[in-house]
Amino acid sequence: VEEQHYATSTRHLAFLLQVEDELLAHMRQYAAKLQQKVHTMRVLQAEWLARRLAAIADPVSYAANPLRSLPLMRRMHVDARKWLTFARLEVGQESLKQLAEYELGVITAVDLKEAANGLLRIQETYDLHERDMARGILQHKQYNSRLSAADCLTLGAHLEDLKKGPLACRWLEVALEQYEDKWQPLDWLLQAGRSQIWQQLGLTRIMTHDLHGSRAAFTKAVELASEGEDVAIAQHLAGNLGHHFVHQRNCQGKSGLPVQSSLRCHYAAEGSAYLRLAPLRMEQLSLDPLVAIYHEVVSAAEQSDLLTLSQPQLQRHRGHRYDAVRTFASAELVSNATLHVERLHRKLEDITGLDLAESEPLRILNYGLGGQYYIHEDCKQPQPHVEPYPKEYRLATVLLYLSDVRQGGYTSFPALGLGIRPQRGSALVWHNANNAGNCDFKALHAACPVLLGTRWVASKWISGSGGQWRRKPCRK
Numbered sequence: 124v125e126e127q128h129y130a131t132s133t134r135h136l137a138f139l140l141q142v143e144d145e146l147l148a149h150m151r152q153y154a155a156k157l158q159q160k161v162h163t164m165r166v167l168q169a170e171w172l173a174r175r176l177a178a179i180a181d182p183v184s185y186a187a188n189p190l191r192s193l194p195l196m197r198r199m200h201v202d203a204r205k206w207l208t209f210a211r212l213e214v215g216q217e218s219l220k221q222l223a224e225y226e227l228g229v230i231t232a233v234d235l236k237e238a239a240n241g242l243l244r245i246q247e248t249y250d251l252h253e254r255d256m257a258r259g260i261l262q263h264k265q266y267n268s269r270l271s272a273a274d275c276l277t278l279g280a281h282l283e284d285l286k287k288g289p290l291a292c293r294w295l296e297v298a299l300e301q302y303e304d305k306w307q308p309l310d311w312l313l314q315a316g317r318s319q320i321w322q323q324l325g326l327t328r329i330m331t332h333d334l335h336g337s338r339a340a341f342t343k344a345v346e347l348a349s350e351g352e353d354v355a356i357a358q359h360l361a362g363n364l365g366h367h368f369v370h371q372r373n374c375q376g377k378s379g380l381p382v383q384s385s386l387r388c389h390y391a392a393e394g395s396a397y398l399r400l401a402p403l404r405m406e407q408l409s410l411d412p413l414v415a416i417y418h419e420v421v422s423a424a425e426q427s428d429l430l431t432l433s434q435p436q437l438q439r440h441r442g443h444r445y446d447a448v449r450t451f452a453s454a455e456l457v458s459n460a461t462l463h464v465e466r467l468h469r470k471l472e473d474i475t476g477l478d479l480a481e482s483e484p485l486r487i488l489n490y491g492l493g494g495q496y497y498i499h500e501d502c503k504q505p506q507p508h509v510e511p512y513p514k515e516y517r518l519a520t521v522l523l524y525l526s527d528v529r530q531g532g533y534t535s536f537p538a539l540g541l542g543i544r545p546q547r548g549s550a551l552v553w554h555n556a557n558n559a560g561n562c563d564f565k566a567l568h569a570a571c572p573v574l575l576g577t578r579w580v581a582s583k584w585i586s587g588s589g590g591q592w593r594r595k596p597c598r599k
């Protein structure tokens with residue numbers, strides 16, 4: 124199909140109206156069919172309910188009357204089946220089919236961009252105010268037309284793409300003014316509701332380095348979200364924004380050495396027979412919470428087992444529809460998958476001094492283009508005194524690096540100012556909870572986007588009721 128560039132001539136633009144009319148006609152037909160079905164179901168339900176109500180007082184004596192129990196049996200055996208068959212019936216399929224045949228694909232994102240550019244060109248050349256434009260005023264002339272909140276949102280997002288932050292913010296503020304509550308039921312469908320606008324505003328304000336305003340916008344987005352509206356990004360960023368910039372520095376390798384001077388780098392030879400025989404080079408990166416890296420933990424044979432076993436199972440992380448927070452594919456491996464995996468698990472128990480029996484399976488993660496795991500906590504605080512604790516109560520995490528990454532892909536601790544470069548075979552260990560059993564916000568972490576190369580890690584979330592600390596030396 125040839126591209127038309129619909130935005131560039133009024134003749135082509137007018138053609139879109141024709142398409143729109145036909146779409147609307149099909150939509151009306153489809154809605155009518157659905158309505159018919161709903162109507163039939165309502166009538167049936169009312170009739171059925173009327174008979175059912177007769178039994179409310181005393182079900183046993185109702186059932187004891189054969190003139191009632193036979194009909195009951197018939198209803199449940201015959202009518203109910205018919206009703207279910209009817210319920211499963213897909214109505215209006217013909218209209219849907221016709222709708223699907225529409226070549227909406229010919230109207231492209233490029234067309235929308237050109238239209239947006241056209242509007243913004245007018246704004247600049249004629250020095251128009253975005254609020255006036257949205258309300259139908261062009262050079263002091265009032266027209267009987269307006270831009271909807273969704274239109275303004277589109278312009279705002281487009282301007283953000285063009286790196287025109289301040290103007291984007293202004294359009295988004297107008298979008299909020301133009302928002303009308305009456306469209307609220309559609310917010311989840313069109314994803315252009317008030318909370319989407321606030322979310323976009325938050326993102327755009329980050330761009331203009333307005334951290335404060337950005338956090339406020341994200342908070343609003345979360346507050347106003349109606350059911351089904353996807354505000355995952357806002358939700359995430361509302362809490363983590365202060366850390367976003369430290370995180371960026373961490374990712375870029377600009378964070379330097381950890382600030383605490385008491386940190387040690389030595390051979391760890393305590394806690395198990397294995398470590399006494401083969402001490403591991405251990406580097407402390409933080410003491411509160413503990414973050415330490417152990418070198419040469421995962422042998423080449425173990426690495427290759429983990430990768431081979433995971434390959435057939437790797438699946439894109441399933442989160443929200445558009446989940447930029449976690450962009451990787453992962454697979455789970457049970458602790459006794461192979462002898463190597465089993466041995467590796469014992470090694471992790473030795474290193475951490477923690478019992479892994481109650482923990483979730485080892486997860487192998489592979490990050491793709493720009494893949495990241497944005498700032499998050501592994502540990503979720505359980506309700507006090509409600510045992511057993513849920514799996515999400517993860518006291519510690521071990522991250523095994525299964526590949527070097529050519530560029531980027533550091534593990535970042537925004538609250539600690541740490542950026543750790545993946546080293547194949549190393550294990551990064553950190554505590555998510557303190558000795559009082561409280562999840563520690565400072566253990567917040569992220570995987571930076573991969574800049575170049577591939578990134579394979581295995582992560583072991585260590586959960587349990589606290590008993591697994593028993594292997595800590597000097598505790599009993």
Ligand SMILES: O=C(O)CCC(=O)C(=O)O
Pocket residue numbers: 488496501520522533534535568569570571580582
């Ligand atoms: O891949 C990383 O560096 C982090 C992984 C992670 O945070 C996790 O698995 O919880």
Ligand SMILES: [Fe+2]
Pocket residue numbers: 499500501520568
């Ligand atoms: Fe994590």
